[in-house]
Amino acid sequence: MRNQLKISGALSALLLALGATAQASEALYQQHCSSCHGFSAEGIPGLAPPLAHSALWQGLGDQAPRYITGVMAGGMSGKLQSQGQLYIGLVMPPQSHLPAAELASVASYLLKLSGVDQDVSVEAVEQARSAPMSHGQLRALRPQNL
Numbered sequence: 001m002r003n004q005l006k007i008s009g010a011l012s013a014l015l016l017a018l019g020a021t022a023q024a025s026e027a028l029y030q031q032h033c034s035s036c037h038g039f040s041a042e043g044i045p046g047l048a049p050p051l052a053h054s055a056l057w058q059g060l061g062d063q064a065p066r067y068i069t070g071v072m073a074g075g076m077s078g079k080l081q082s083q084g085q086l087y088i089g090l091v092m093p094p095q096s097h098l099p100a101a102e103l104a105s106v107a108s109y110l111l112k113l114s115g116v117d118q119d120v121s122v123e124a125v126e127q128a129r130s131a132p133m134s135h136g137q138l139r140a141l142r143p144q145n146l
């Protein structure tokens with residue numbers, strides 16, 4: 001009985017911790033990305049494309065972490081079409097002012113939000129930063145017309 005209590009105590013602590021992590025990454029998203037990409041990552045037409053975008057992230061498949069870390073590391077520019085909307089003229093600046101751990105957390109949150117169960121590691125963000133992909137290379141990776 002006592003053991004059972006201990007186990008359920010540990011389990012609720014774990015669940016609380018997991019919940020707290022999800023909340024923290026959502027807060028980080030809202031702090032760092034939502035002013036351009038929308039409060040719920042739904043995009044702001046004419047400003048910045050949606051990041052809650054299942055077709056895009058699932059279309060990228062195992063390249064999803066590479067793409068999202070590449071954009072965070074190097075920014076994005078040029079004409080971009082997303083969910084039928086054209087985004088043109090505005091440049092996304094490289095997110096070099098933010099710690100890699102925060103970007104990894106935001107990236108994992110966004111992929112999960114879009115049904116892609118892949119964690120983006122701090123190392124993946126650091127690697128993207130050490131060898132940034134050009135905007136052209138990022139474009140080539142992105143499935144068109146999604």
Ligand code: HEC
Binds near residue numbers: 035077092107
């Ligand atoms: C100052 C505004 C701004 C901020 C802040 C910003 N972005 Fe962006 N982002 C943009 C714009 C504008 C584009 C589209 C650029 C283009 O048209 O080529 C974009 C594009 C993207 C794309 C490519 C989307 C696609 O459909 O291919 C990703 C991924 C992305 N941003 C992630 C992020 C993340 C994650 C954050 C927060 C850490 C962030 N952005 C913060 C403006 C911003």
